[in-house]
């Protein structure tokens with residue numbers, strides 16, 4: 312938030328901050344320790360988010376969301392960054408590809424998601440295709456009244472219990488990228504669809520990532536999202552919003568860490584004075600302070616461009632995602648150092664944030680992919 316922001320922004324921030332503090336924070340440590348989440352708990356929290364009017368906060372009003380501006384969505388994402396990935400699910404950040412839902416698909420797909428009766432995951436990444444989506448092998452061939460899907464997807468968030476999987480598949484392998492892929496909705500329990508395994512991982516505990524197999528899995532025509540051959544455009548349509556969402560979550564993590572370390576620097580004494588009176592600690596704190604502010608400003612700039620429908624939003628989102636995800640790692644590292652041994656212990660959430668923030672340099676386009684985009688953009692100008 313900045314001086315001069317509308318009062319509604321501040322009210323939104325306060326509402327979500329209170330929800331995170333009162334409803335989500337009490338569950339964070341146990342979920343992290345168990346690496347499991349109670350689905351009924353998340354369902355209950357989703358209902359409370361629906362009552363607050365913020366559920367599915369990233370969807371426009373015509374798709375049943377609260378119709379918030381991107382600047383408002385950023386406020387929510389920054390507050391959610393203070394919590395953990397499984398609990399942030401309570402506010403229902405739904406895949407942007409749902410903006411391509413047809414009228415016929417609304418009653419069975421979109422509406423149950425908006426009522427938090429069903430859940431959805433999206434599956435792009437494969438063992439041989441991550442950053443390079445042109446290498447996607449998973450394919451679907453025409454069958455009677457639909458498509459027959461075969462292939463493997465991996466690292467898919469929250470797919471283990473999802474009722475719907477939005478899957479990017481090649482439907483014409485010889486076509487150029489823009490016409491090669493289609494987005495199919497696979498329902499849980501469809502014959503030929505299996506969750507093969509859950510990955511063990513560094514952070515995001517309680518938020519499972521899975522490997523999925525499709526073996527001659529039939530998907531009816533009614534379950535094509537958008538048009539056949541439109542998959543690439545569907546994926547690209549909201550990728551910048553997702554990158555900005557990550558950038559805001561990273562600022563939220565960094566701000567939470569900063570807020571934790573400040574009282575520690577004032578209270579903890581070493582060599583006869585407060586830690587905060589030692590210049591080495593002051594320098595680390597100052598670097599955190601400046602970098603958090605810089606990241607937040609990049610996020611706000613990207614959000615304003617998005618709300619204005621400006622084409623520079625694409626590159627602004629890449630800059631924001633690159634800087635904030637790397638900044639989050641640096642802040643987590645410094646804050647752990649300022650806490651000393653207690654930062655490394657699980658009594659405090661510092662080590663959890665340290666583990667969790669690392670994933671954001673990889674998901675939604677790695678740092679290297681952002682650097683490539685930014686450099687190409689710079690070189691193409693003037």
Ligand SMILES: Cc1cc2nc3c(=O)[nH]c(=O)nc-3n(C[C@H](O)[C@H](O)[C@H](O)COP(=O)(O)OP(=O)(O)OC[C@H]3O[C@@H](n4cnc5c(N)ncnc54)[C@H](O)[C@@H]3O)c2cc1C
Nearest residue numbers: 433434435436440441442466467468670673674675677679
């Ligand atoms: C916590 C988490 C959650 C995820 N959730 C999902 C999900 O819900 N759905 C989903 O579909 N996927 C998900 N993913 C997968 C994620 O999108 C991919 O891991 C990511 O896109 C990178 O792909 P990759 O892992 O195959 O790495 P690769 O693409 O193999 O990259 C490996 C390294 O090579 C670098 N590299 C690749 N190409 C180039 C190049 N041209 N120039 C320079 N460097 C390059 C990369 O930057 C990276 O450092 C998730 C991943 C994580 C970690």
